[in-house]
Amino acid sequence: MRTRISHLALTGLASMLAFNSAWADEVQVAVAANFTAPIQALAKDFEKDTGHTLVAAFGATGQFYAQIKNGAPFEVFLAADDSTPAKLEAEKETVPGSRFTYATGTLALWSAKPGYVDNQGEVLRKNAYQHLSIANPKAAPYGLAATQVLDKLKLTEATKGKLVEGQNITQAYQFVSTGNAELGFVALSQIYKDGKVQSGSAWIVPAELHEPIRQDAVILNKGKDNPAAKALVDYLKGPKAAAVIRSYGYEI
Structure with missing residues (x-):
């Protein structure tokens, strides 16, 4: 039996897809190399729970600082320390009030x-x-x-x-x-x-x-108008993310 889809149904489906895509954004994230496995685990639930897409690059915190200062397109920075995000904050490279400690290594x-x-x-x-x-x-x-x-x-x-x-x-x-x-x-x-x-x-x-390895996250200026950037930061502060982060040996 052949199923017919009416023009009205197709129009409704197209509208629904357009509505969903309007709410789904992509966030470019610079991630300290030590946090590779946790963010890969977190990304799946984040994308499923919010509809947003997380695109991550991994590397050394100091190298990311230089790239951010040179205009790299990152919107959120998950550093391996607290001093680098604080420095970027002092240099007006971040969204005010967005910096927080997401893990202690x-x-x-x-x-x-x-x-x-x-x-x-x-x-x-x-x-x-x-x-x-x-x-x-x-x-x-x-x-x-x-x-x-x-x-x-x-x-x-x-x-x-x-x-x-x-x-x-x-x-x-x-x-x-x-x-x-x-x-x-x-x-x-x-x-x-x-x-x-x-x-x-x-x-x-x-x-x-050794000195505490407090790892701070911050929304960078390039992410100030991106709902996915704020959604990711909010997600990292939640209990679901905390459980995953702790499972990899971090303190919260």
């Missing part, structure tokens, strides 16, 4: 080898490894935190010739995961899900060994 010393890293980080003091991976401390807050840990443990000089520096925390992780470094400082979120380390071995670095 945790640093981990990780090896892809099971049993290689003990739960007290003594492997660092034993100094039997050849390469220690960190992110660029000038561009990546997790890299800066790693140098603060080494300084607190009085291991800066001992490890100086062994450091392998990634441009961002993703590259620092890749050096370890591919075996180019026996161990490295990574974001806990890269190796952790639902209460446990997913592979290899790790020491979760005590928070008192």
Whole structure:
């Protein structure tokens, strides 16, 4: 049996699609590399719940700062620190009142080898490894935190010739995961899900060994008239997003 669709029904369908598209927008987001997995998980529910589309780019916070200052089309910035968004705010590059802390990060010393890293980080003091991976401390807050840990443990000089520096925390992780470094400082979120380390071995670095890694989000000037930008910021403040963020080892 052939179903006929009337001209009126087609007109109504077209109107409905046009109505829906009028309410759906796209938001361009600069995301700190450590938050790659959480934002990918959050994006699906955000898009389903709001109808908006999230387009993310991942990289080092310092590099994103330079790109934003040079006119990159980002509308929301999820940084790996609180100082960079505050600096952009002071420079009038953001929507007033939009900055907030969406997560507090945790640093981990990780090896892809099971049993290689003990739960007290003594492997660092034993100094039997050849390469220690960190992110660029000038561009990546997790890299800066790693140098603060080494300084607190009085291991800066001992490890100086062994450091392998990634441009961002993703590259620092890749050096370890591919075996180019026996161990490295990574974001806990890269190796952790639902209460446990997913592979290899790790020491979760005590928070008192480095400055807090408060990660701030902000709406940039390019997103001030985009409903999807505000919707994303509101969504990140909600309980549904908080549960996902915590599952990757962050504090809220």
